[in-house]
Structures are given as C-alpha cells and as structure tokens.
Amino acid sequence: MIAEIIAVGSEMLTPHRQDTNSLYLTAGLNDLGVEMAFKTIVGDNLRHLIQAAKIAIERADVIVFSGGLGPTEDDLTREAAAAALGIELHPDPAILTALYKRFAARQMIMPPNNAKQADVLDEAVLLENKNGSAPGQYLDTVVNGHRKIVILLPGPPSELKPLFDDAVKPRLASALPPRYLARRMLRMALIPESQVDARTAPIYKQYPDVETTILAGNAEIQLHFLSAKPTLAEAQARVDELTGKIEHEMDDAIFSSHGESLEEVVLLMLGMRHLTLATAESCTGGLLAQRLTAVPNSSSAFIGGTVVYTAELKTSLAGVAKETIDSKGTVSEEVAHELAEGIRARTGASIGISITGLAGPAGGASGPDAEKPVGRIYIGLADGRQTTVKELNLMGNRERIRYWAAQQALELIRRHLL
Amino acid sequence: MIAEIIAVGSEMLTPHRQDTNSLYLTAGLNDLGVEMAFKTIVGDNLRHLIQAAKIAIERADVIVFSGGLGPTEDDLTREAAAAALGIELHPDPAILTALYKRFAARQMIMPPNNAKQADVLDEAVLLENKNGSAPGQYLDTVVNGHRKIVILLPGPPSELKPLFDDAVKPRLASALPPRYLARRMLRMALIPESQVDARTAPIYKQYPDVETTILAGNAEIQLHFLSAKPTLAEAQARVDELTGKIEHEMDDAIFSSHGESLEEVVLLMLGMRHLTLATAESCTGGLLAQRLTAVPNSSSAFIGGTVVYTAELKTSLAGVAKETIDSKGTVSEEVAHELAEGIRARTGASIGISITGLAGPAGGASGPDAEKPVGRIYIGLADGRQTTVKELNLMGNRERIRYWAAQQALELIRRHLL
Known part of the structure; x- marks a missing residue:
C-alpha cells in the first residue's frame, strides 16, 4: 500500500516554514508496512486543496492530511476532503458541545466560526484530540472500486503526534495485513x-x-x-x-541503547548512585538546567542552581572570589573551578557543574576576557573530593556554541559517573 | 504567476531526510513576484515522476525540479520532464565533451551511464554547473496554449543555489513582467x-x-x-x-511589528528604561533564563537568577521563608510572591520575576501542593514598589506547560513595562 501526505498551510509555501509532521507520519506509516510515495504541500486555497486532494485520492491508498482543521476561514481541509470525495460534512453534536464547554471552562464565549471544527465527513470516525480543539477524522471508504483510507489530522505537532499514535495507528494496524x-x-x-x-x-x-x-x-x-x-x-x-x-x-x-536522551541518562545514573546535581551557568544562561528539568521527575537528582550572567552574580550567588574574576576574567579555568565548587557548597549538592564562556557573536568585553576567542568555554565539575575543569574551543553561531557547551557538560558528568 | 517545486529523491520520502532546497527556491521566486502554490516530493520512480510532472505543468506556470539529474539509473528527472512535456531529449555534444574531460582530468574512464547527464530537453537552454557534473536546464515553452517555464536543477544545495542565483534568476527576471x-x-x-x-x-x-x-x-x-x-x-x-x-x-x-521575538522585545524595553531583570524559576527550570540569554547582548538587561527546583533551594538561594512553603506549599501565590521579591533583593535587579507551578506529568508531591492540579502555575513580579502574582491554569503536556509559563512570564514583564 502506498501513502500520500498532504501538508496544508500557506505558511509552508513561504521561505520560512517547512512541513515537519511528515517525517513523524512517515516513520509511523512505515512501521505498518505502508510506503510513502508522494508528499504534497499546498496552501490555504480551496481550489488548490480540492485539486490536490483529488489527485492524492486517485494515486494513493492511504491519504493523510495534516493541518487546516482549525477554526479560522483559512482552515479548509474538511471542506476540501469532502468535495474531493464527493461526500457531505455534518456537524457532530458531541464535538459541538465539547467546544462550547472548552470555552466556557475558560469563561469565554465561543466565536461562531469555531463551530466548523465540529464538521465531520459522512461515515468518518472522529478521533478525540486531547491537546487541542479540532478532532481528527478517519475514513475507510471505497472510491471507484478502490479502498481508500483518508485521515485528517490537526497541524500542531503536539496535537498531531498523540492523535496519530493513539487513534490512527491502531486503526490502520487492524485494517492492514500484519507485518x-x-x-x-x-x-x-x-x-x-x-x-x-x-x-x-x-x-x-x-x-x-x-x-x-x-x-x-x-x-x-x-x-x-x-x-x-x-x-x-x-x-x-x-x-x-x-x-x-x-x-x-x-x-x-x-x-x-534504549532511546534515552543524554540528560535522561545522566539523571538516571545520578539517581542510581543517590547523588544530586546543581548547576552554575554563565554563557548557557539556564540551558543546561532547562534540559535537565525538561525530563519528568528530574527533581529526584537535579536540585537547581544559578544563572550567573554578570560578574557580580558569580560572586554573590555562587561564591566566586572577586579577585579571581578581576585577575583571570570571567571566562577562565579558575572561575569555572570556583563556580563549580561554589554552587556545590551553596546548594549542598553532591556534584556541582559550572559553564562559563563566550557564546558570541561579540567577544569578551574587557579586561582579561578581551583576548579570548568566541567559542572558548570552560566547564567545571566539583564532587567534594576533586574539581576538574575542561577547556573547549567550539565553532559555530551562538545557538550552536551554547548547545554544544551544555552537551559537553552532560557528557562530562556521564563520564565522571561511569 | 504561480510556481510548483518538484523535489525528486526517494530519501525525502523516508523519516530521516527532508527537502530543504525549496525554502531557498521559494525566497528567490518570491523576489521575482512568483508565488509558490504547490510543492511535491516524489521518489526516484519514473511513473510517479512523470505523473507529478504532468500535474505540475498543468497547474503551475513555473515548474522547478530539484534533484534527479545525476548519472545513476535512479536519476530520472530529465526523462520524466521530457515525457510529461511530450518532447524529446538529445545529447548535447559540448556537455558530453566536458563530461569526458572531467573524468580524464581525474585520470578515470567515464562509466557509460554518465553520458545521460548530457541529455537535454529539446529547445532548453543548458545552465552550466560549476560545482558538479550535471548541468541545469531552462525551458521557456508553450503547452496547450499556455506559457510554461520548466527548470531542472541538481539536488545538492551547493550546486543548486549558485545555479539558481546565477543562471535561473536573471533569465526569469527578464522573462517575467516586473512585479x-x-x-x-x-x-x-x-x-x-x-x-x-x-x-x-x-x-x-x-x-x-x-x-x-x-x-x-x-x-x-x-x-x-x-x-x-x-x-x-x-x-x-x-x-x-x-x-x-x-x-x-x-x-x-x-x-x-518588525519581527522581534517576545524575549527580544522585553530586553529592548528593559534596556530603553535602564532596568535590569533577574529570574527565579522552579517548574520552568531555567527555560525563561535560557530564552532570554539566547538573545545576543542580553546581558545588558538580564543579569541572571536561580533555578530553585527543590523547596530547600527556594529558601537558601531565593530567600523564601520555610514557614511559607510549609503552610502554603511550593506551588502557591505566597511562594511566587516571596520568590520574586527574594531574587530581586539578592541580585539587585530592578525587576524580579518568579515562576512556580506543576508542569506534570505527576502532580504535587505532598502537603499543601498535593491538591493542586497539573498546569497550575504562579508567576510573581516584584519591582520594588509592588509585587503582583498571576495564577494560571495551563493545559497540555510538560513541555507545553513549561513553554507557556515562560511565555506568560515574558508577556507579564512586557505589559508591566508598557
């Protein structure tokens, strides 16, 4: 069986936005033995959409629409799919009620155009969307003697992914031969x-x-x-x-080897050893803490830390000696060393980790930092017995340098715990 | 005039690779007043390719193929374009000679299938490729009474981009009405x-x-x-x-109204008012600080802060009274209030902002927090004259709740500064 994805949205016909849902959908469809044959990207234009929908229904067995299910006048996927299939839409009373309730819960009156989100293709199964207001739709039908499975999914990845996993894949799996x-x-x-x-x-x-x-x-x-x-x-x-x-x-x-992210692995290793971690970040500005705390239940091992963006805060919040900063600069092995020890002491964590460096685009402001190149990073790790500092010279733009610095810090902790 | 891009290559129908050339091509075509109407992604399959080419020639005025011009059996764009247009391919002697020379220069014998790279659509202009072996092609023709411009470009971005800029854009610009x-x-x-x-x-x-x-x-x-x-x-x-x-x-x-992000706007407004900002984050775990520090030169207004993930650190790093936490819970208006004032006092910032809440998936652990629902967030803002706290009840998964909480905090600062 072959599939076509139709990604709907004028934004994906601009130089700024790309369809990304199709990668996720392709992986899931491949799992079920469905091969991707075409992807079409089309704007919020009813004539174009109907045309694209007709072509896809003609040439593919499984047709997945992503996007265009919202409440605005630009959201035309339902109408286009109905027109291409030659069937009608009807409002679903339960969805309509749920939409009204959703707004009532926020003490708002639902704008009338939102009601179109309850329009359903005749014979389609509605797929409840727990993360947004537009439900998905699943239609297993016959067009000109050929079986066609037509699936409508909302565009936001946070809505599309769970809907696809929870409601579409099980239905497709039972509709297709096992593999x-x-x-x-x-x-x-x-x-x-x-x-x-x-x-x-x-x-x-x-x-x-x-x-x-x-x-x-x-x-x-x-x-x-x-x-x-x-x-x-x-x-x-x-x-x-x-x-x-x-x-x-x-x-x-x-x-x-089982899919965990580097931050998850670090948190797991800390947990198994009953150790805790605290961070003191300068150039990464909270990125390391943010990545750790993005993991559910990270609080069992990660207790917190500081973002010490200015020289003054490195002293007041993490105990770096002012003389060290004055003589060595904030981007220095010595400051990384004191930061790691300082945050460990102030938080009572088993391990203190510090990151200080120049993420760019501008270089070091003045004093001892002025000569250091963009990309120079020091990472300190203090465990109470010893403190080590690693010097890095990273390439790329600000975003890349910050990400690599946080990644290096995580890898340093992981190797320390091995 | 409307355009369609056909990105050719089976790798772009896997979960791992994406068409990215089309963003670049779209920007260039928009510059010339050509609007992108469709993008089609199709594999190295002659039947599918001819079908996609016919559809594009029917519905678009400018049709750009990217990829499928190499020497292997999988490279079928020339054949497909010819078949869809109902015209012939002929070998170009100059290109053929250049191909032989290219191989001779590396002291290699050209494999026979490489000769297909010299096949040219009848009437097409050849576009010299300085960065690879396959030339581009440009055909300005009439199909069923309609003018059609068909452009064939190699897939590697390092070849496609210069070819498009140097050979395609000037030709298109002189072929189209100024717009x-x-x-x-x-x-x-x-x-x-x-x-x-x-x-x-x-x-x-x-x-x-x-x-x-x-x-x-x-x-x-x-x-x-x-x-x-x-x-x-x-x-x-x-x-x-x-x-x-x-x-x-x-x-x-x-x-x-000029493209800046919310964090950039907040930093600009702070800068204009000569104010500084510090953060104390619990459930967002550094996300707010990370977003602020992702902006170059953010240090002029953002000085730093703390990630106070545990109750103990809320007290030790941001001065929240232990009694407040014990009686009201860490997820409370009172803790947000003391956190915002505490971080302001400890850092000397003009404005202290705090975020505490339940990002999920698990709810409050024990004590007063146990009854609070996932998604309950308190954001505190202290400016030295008054301290305000906003209660939010956010929906969605951990990632969404954290992002929205940080966004709300930024918007709260912005509105405070208006």
Whole structure:
C-alpha cells in the first residue's frame, strides 16, 4: 500500500516554514508496512486543496492530511476532503458541545466560526484530540472500486503526534495485513560521524537484511537499525545481534541503547548512585538546567542552581572570589573551578557543574576576557573530593556554541559517573 | 504567476531526510513576484515522476525540479520532464565533451551511464554547473496554449543555489513582467487565534489584494501580510495601510511589528528604561533564563537568577521563608510572591520575576501542593514598589506547560513595562 501526505498551510509555501509532521507520519506509516510515495504541500486555497486532494485520492491508498482543521476561514481541509470525495460534512453534536464547554471552562464565549471544527465527513470516525480543539477524522471508504483510507489530522505537532499514535495507528494496524518490524537505536555524543562510520561499517555491512542509518546532528550521532521479518522474534533477533556487536565496538562512547536522551541518562545514573546535581551557568544562561528539568521527575537528582550572567552574580550567588574574576576574567579555568565548587557548597549538592564562556557573536568585553576567542568555554565539575575543569574551543553561531557547551557538560558528568 | 517545486529523491520520502532546497527556491521566486502554490516530493520512480510532472505543468506556470539529474539509473528527472512535456531529449555534444574531460582530468574512464547527464530537453537552454557534473536546464515553452517555464536543477544545495542565483534568476527576471512584493508581520502572544481572526478578518477582508495568513504556534500568533504590485511603492503602501489598521485594532496585544521575538522585545524595553531583570524559576527550570540569554547582548538587561527546583533551594538561594512553603506549599501565590521579591533583593535587579507551578506529568508531591492540579502555575513580579502574582491554569503536556509559563512570564514583564 502506498501513502500520500498532504501538508496544508500557506505558511509552508513561504521561505520560512517547512512541513515537519511528515517525517513523524512517515516513520509511523512505515512501521505498518505502508510506503510513502508522494508528499504534497499546498496552501490555504480551496481550489488548490480540492485539486490536490483529488489527485492524492486517485494515486494513493492511504491519504493523510495534516493541518487546516482549525477554526479560522483559512482552515479548509474538511471542506476540501469532502468535495474531493464527493461526500457531505455534518456537524457532530458531541464535538459541538465539547467546544462550547472548552470555552466556557475558560469563561469565554465561543466565536461562531469555531463551530466548523465540529464538521465531520459522512461515515468518518472522529478521533478525540486531547491537546487541542479540532478532532481528527478517519475514513475507510471505497472510491471507484478502490479502498481508500483518508485521515485528517490537526497541524500542531503536539496535537498531531498523540492523535496519530493513539487513534490512527491502531486503526490502520487492524485494517492492514500484519507485518513485523524491529528497531534499535544507539546514541553517542561528541564523536565525529566519520569515525563512527569507519568503525561500524565493517560490522553492519554483514547484515544486509538490517537497514542501518547514521544520523548526525545536535551534538549527537545516532545509529538506527531496522529489520522487517515474517515474525517479530526473527526481526528482533537480527537487530539485537547487530546492535550487540556495535555496542562492543563503540563501548562507552554509547550513552544510550534504549532511546534515552543524554540528560535522561545522566539523571538516571545520578539517581542510581543517590547523588544530586546543581548547576552554575554563565554563557548557557539556564540551558543546561532547562534540559535537565525538561525530563519528568528530574527533581529526584537535579536540585537547581544559578544563572550567573554578570560578574557580580558569580560572586554573590555562587561564591566566586572577586579577585579571581578581576585577575583571570570571567571566562577562565579558575572561575569555572570556583563556580563549580561554589554552587556545590551553596546548594549542598553532591556534584556541582559550572559553564562559563563566550557564546558570541561579540567577544569578551574587557579586561582579561578581551583576548579570548568566541567559542572558548570552560566547564567545571566539583564532587567534594576533586574539581576538574575542561577547556573547549567550539565553532559555530551562538545557538550552536551554547548547545554544544551544555552537551559537553552532560557528557562530562556521564563520564565522571561511569 | 504561480510556481510548483518538484523535489525528486526517494530519501525525502523516508523519516530521516527532508527537502530543504525549496525554502531557498521559494525566497528567490518570491523576489521575482512568483508565488509558490504547490510543492511535491516524489521518489526516484519514473511513473510517479512523470505523473507529478504532468500535474505540475498543468497547474503551475513555473515548474522547478530539484534533484534527479545525476548519472545513476535512479536519476530520472530529465526523462520524466521530457515525457510529461511530450518532447524529446538529445545529447548535447559540448556537455558530453566536458563530461569526458572531467573524468580524464581525474585520470578515470567515464562509466557509460554518465553520458545521460548530457541529455537535454529539446529547445532548453543548458545552465552550466560549476560545482558538479550535471548541468541545469531552462525551458521557456508553450503547452496547450499556455506559457510554461520548466527548470531542472541538481539536488545538492551547493550546486543548486549558485545555479539558481546565477543562471535561473536573471533569465526569469527578464522573462517575467516586473512585479514587486511587500511583506509585514505582526506578532501577538497569549491571545486565542480565533479571537485574532474574529477581530482582524473584517479589516483584512477589505484588502483582497493583500494576502493575509494567520499562524499560531509556540504560544504566539503571527499575522503575515503580502502584497504584489507593479511597483514596490504600491505594494508597500497597501501592506502598510492594512498593517496600520490591524495594529490599531489589536493595539497592545501586538508585541512586535518588525519581527522581534517576545524575549527580544522585553530586553529592548528593559534596556530603553535602564532596568535590569533577574529570574527565579522552579517548574520552568531555567527555560525563561535560557530564552532570554539566547538573545545576543542580553546581558545588558538580564543579569541572571536561580533555578530553585527543590523547596530547600527556594529558601537558601531565593530567600523564601520555610514557614511559607510549609503552610502554603511550593506551588502557591505566597511562594511566587516571596520568590520574586527574594531574587530581586539578592541580585539587585530592578525587576524580579518568579515562576512556580506543576508542569506534570505527576502532580504535587505532598502537603499543601498535593491538591493542586497539573498546569497550575504562579508567576510573581516584584519591582520594588509592588509585587503582583498571576495564577494560571495551563493545559497540555510538560513541555507545553513549561513553554507557556515562560511565555506568560515574558508577556507579564512586557505589559508591566508598557
């Protein structure tokens, strides 16, 4: 069976926005043995949308619309799908009631145009949207003697993803012949892609029935393995065998073999050792703390910290001696050292980690920092017995430098805990 | 005139790779007054490609293919374009010679299939590719009485971009009537999309010659305006007139009319008033500080703060009384109040802002917090004269609740500074 995704929204026809939902949808459809054959991106234009919908219904078996289900006049996916299929829309009373309640709960009156979100394709199953107001729709029908599965999903990823996983995939799985896929992923940080490929290619090339993909990005390398077999046991056995050999080769460069992020791994390792962590961030300005606290229940190991953006706060909130800053500059091994020890002492954490550096675009303002290049970062780690500082010289723009600095700090903690 | 981009390549139908060339091409085409109407992504499949090419030639005036011009059997764009147009390909002797020379220069023998890179659509102009072996092609023709401009470009961005800029844009510019585009964008936070639409639609509907797009996402609403006219002055005048009326209607709900982000606007306003800001974050765990410090030169107004994830740190790092936490819970108006005042006092900032709440997925652990629902957030703002606290009840998952809480905090500061 082949699929087409129609991403709806004029914003995706500008130079500024891109369809990203289709990557997620493709992964999910592939899992079910559905191959992606076309993707169409079309604006909020009824004539264009109907045209695109007709073409997709003609040439694909599974047609997924993403976007255009909102309450505005620009939201035309329902109307276009109905017109292309030659069927009617009818308002669903339960959805209409839910919409009114949603507004009432916020003590607001629902604008009349919101009611169109309750319009349903005849015969379609409504898919409850727990994260937004527009429900999805699922229609398994026959057009000109061919079975067609037409799926309407809201555009925001936070709504589309859970709806697709919880409501679409189970329905599609029972509608399609069974097929078994096994996947594994290994994640590594701060190691060049070319090195990973050189070390792993001789191994994965011996497994032509396992699809291996190396992805690099966000200061991380991912190795994806995928096998499709007549039984799940066969698929899993092949993937596990290959993964085991690659794990042996790459050893402790691998931080995760079950999908966890680097911050999750660090929090897990801290938790297992009954240790706590506190952060003192300068150039990353809370990015490290933010990444740690994005993990649910991170408070069991991460207790907090400071964002010490100015020299004064490095002294007042994290106990760095003013003389150290004056003589060595805020971007220095010495300040990173005192920051890590200072935040550890002030918070009572088992481990204190500090980041200070120049994220750019401007360089060091004055004094000892003026000579240091953009990208110079010091990361300090204090555990009460010893304090170590690592110097980094990172390349790229402000965003990249900050992200890599936080990533290096996490990797430093992970290696410290190994 | 409307355009369609056909991005060719099976890798863009996997979950891992995306078409990115089209953003660049769209910007360039918009510059020339050509509007993007459709994007199609199709694999290396001749039947699918011919089908997609026929559809594009039917519905668009300018059709740009990216990719599929290489030497392998999978490279089928030339063949598909010829078939869809009903014309022939012929080998270009000069290109063929250049290909042979290219290989000879590397002391290699050219594999026979490479010769297909010299195949040219009848009547097409060849576009020399200085960065690769496959030349581009440019065909200005008439199909069924309609003028069609068909452009073939290689897929690698390092080849496509210079070819498009140097060889395609000048040809298109002289082939098309001069037409100029003007754009504006207004940004608003924390206001429902439907409300924005209800209030602005009566205005923008009076400007059918200005394309208005409402984008919602990331706790923000964007209104995009676009007008194309024979002169830039006319286009700009229409867009400015409409933008002015919408600004008048939405008034201070608009935080930006020149593209700045909410954090940039807050930092600008603080800077203009010679004020400084410090943060004390609990559930957002550094997200607010991280967003502020992502802006270059944010240190002129943002001095730093604390991430007080545990109850103990709320006391030790931000001066919240232990009794307040014990009696009211960490998620309380009173704690937000003391946190905002505490961080202001400890850092010497003009304004202290605090965020405490339950981001989920688990609810309050024990004591007074146990009864509070996930999504309950308190934001405190202290400016030395008075301290205000706002209670929020946010919906969604942990990520969304945290982002909205930070957004609300920024909007609270902005409105405080108005």
